[in-house]
Amino acid sequence: MAERNLRTERIQQERKNWRKDHPFGFYAKPMKAPDGSLDLLNWTAGIPGKSNTLWDNATYPLTIIFPEEYPAKPPKVKFPAGFYHPNVYPSGTVCLSILNEEQDWRPAISLKQILLGVQELLNTPNPDSPAQEPAWRLYTKDRVAYEKKIREQTKRYANPDK
Known part of the structure; x- marks a missing residue:
């Protein structure tokens, strides 16, 4: 029970910190449970593409699922x-070292750090950690074709006010 309270307290603190201070253009919030209450373990989020990159002028949707063992174990972060993207599995799960408990995950990593890390990964894929073979192949072998695919995807998530 104490572990559950620790997890809930930590997620509530993350939510409070996020609401006070989050990067411009990002959003992150708990989903609603069927009874209308907040489901602190399941969040929706959005990451804007960095300015002057192929990812610019769009906001990319994510879900964040906090496991029972959080913060000892990292949340699962997924695109649709x-x-x-070379570092996103076909399921949408993000392959990023700070989200991997075997690599760089630390319980002190904040929601803000996670989302900024995912934003950075969009424009700077890690070719040494492929999660999706077709995107990885184009990124490493045919950059022009890769960039065309990214521009097409960006249009799907384009911000209507830009």
């Missing part, structure tokens, strides 16, 4: 299934 089929999201095109």
Whole structure:
């Protein structure tokens, strides 16, 4: 029970910190449970593409699922299934070292750090950690074709006011 309270307290603190201080253009909030209450373990989020990159002028949707063992274990961060990126599995799960408990995950990593890390990954894929073979192949072998695919995807998530 104490572990559950620790997790809930930590997530509530993350939510409070996020609401006070989050990067411009980002959003992150708990989903609503069927009874209308907040489901602190399941969040929706959005990451803007960095300015002057192929990802610019769009906001990319994510879900964040906090496990029972959080913060000892990292949350699972997912784009919609089929999201095109060398470091995103076909399921949408993000492959990023700070989200991997075997690599760089630390319980002190904040929601803000996670979302900024995912934003950075969009424009700077890690070719040494492929999660999606077709996107990885184009990124490493045919950059022009890769960039065309990214521009097409960006249009799907384009911000209507830009």
